[in-house]
Amino acid sequence: MRRWPRIAAWCVAALVLAGAALGSATVYFGWYDVSATGPHTVPVYALLDVASTRSVKLRSADIDVPDLDSPDRIRRGDALYRAQCAQCHGGPGQAPEPYALGLNPAPPPLVTSARERPAAEVFWIIRHGIKMTGMPAWQYRMTDEQIWDVVGYMRVLPTLSPQQYRDGAPSGGPASSLASASTSPSSSATATPPGDMRVGDMRVGDAKAGRAALQQYLCVTCHAIPGVPGARHYVGPSLDGMADRSRIAGVVPNSPDYMQRWLMDPQGIKPGTAMPALGLREQDARDIAAFLQTLSNFE
Template sequence: MRRWARTAALTLVVTAAAGGTVAGAVVWFGWYDVTATSPHTTPVHHLLDTALTRAVKTRSAGIEAPDLADAERIRNGSRLYRAHCVQCHGGPGVAPEPYALGMNPAPAALVATARMRTAAEVFWITRQGIKMTGMPAWQYRLTDDEIWDVVAFLRVLPALSAEDYRRDGAGLPPEAPRRTAQPAARVGDARAGRDALQQYLCVTCHAIPGVPGAWNYVGPALGQMGEQPYIAGVLPNTPENMARWLRSPGSFKPGTAMPDLGVSEQDAKDIAAFLRTLPDGP
């Protein structure tokens, strides 16, 4: 290797090491400002925005949108938007709720999002959520069909005036019957259950082996759950009973501190399948 190449390589290594040391010191000594009262620095903001844009484009590639001009979809999307989205994102002439005004980063104005992003990208973001933004993964609260309904509504949102939006659908296609079909249930999937634990806040109360952030002891540790004979001392520990417990704990043990988190039937099956894989303690 020529001398200039060795010098350049050594310079890069030293620079990277120095940068890593400085970054580590900033984190370790608490110098980085994590308050929500001040924005990220410009370099951090650009880095996160670029990471978001590239990740969404890559992961949404190949997603095919259904007919988003369907009147039924748009109408139902309007209902769902008002029930779940306007609180943080606002709407034409409607401000977000006070708590959303203090979120950092600020929730996106979805009128702009509908213009800038493809339908597939909006679907993927809505379904999967985005870390460190407050945007949840709606796949645990809405069906894929319902998420596409929201996307369909967002495609027409930029054309609605404040008066249109206030009048609950003025300017939208005529009323149509609401769909009630649900996706077919499948057997429990342990990997999906591990992800669902995060979405139903299990990690905020239980220590769970192998699950990041699950080191809390508000409730019992879930290590060795697969070997426990009973659930909460009242139900034989079977996958079916675990799913029933997760969906309605108070029905089996009145007065339990375990809340009803609105776990869907499929997510309960998945979480139960994951808990069966936990023979070891935390």
């Protein structure tokens, strides 16, 4: 009877050593893909999400929250958010700047963050940043009072419609430029971005390429997508069973052509929608539309 505990212990030790050897080989021989175009696997993403959530909760527990409802605080926070945060996180109906689309993990939209996280946690994240995400520590760039101003404004952000957010932008600011662009024939949502493929170079939609493109255009930060790791909290509806739905945004028939148009120019399909124009290349929109057609619950 005494042999079995020893055998079990040796088996466990052998498994641990084998796992350590495999992990070391994966790192040493470069088998692990570190490219920004290759997203984390679902288990890795889930592990990092839990680690981040628990770490922030622990370290923000003793933070005293000041009054966040002052109109002056919210007004100051509005200006700071547009100047420092919207470039990566966007706003209601406003896409992030192009350079933010390539970050991995993708910066989440902050429209609902203040509803889902306590104010102390939001303050801690802004002040200290998050390792390996591109989120900087703003304590070296803003005072604590300014950070609380941003937290106060983020509590108001979920109540703003895309039009209200644009109307609140200062003249000549990013949001007012977006409002002008959305009514201009030369809108970036319909114009061909620099370096885009010529029409003659277009190929049919590739679902595999579309799945990869979803990561680069931050689709996973707003929508739950089956089999694709992304944010834990979502602004938009789940895309599960997207191929089975009869209409897109409740407006146009659900077909690859209409989906491509919706992805490239959502305001043109449904004015006032919170879906931002992300500046998709036509081929990328075609690929994503092809991938969405694979999301069926009846296959």
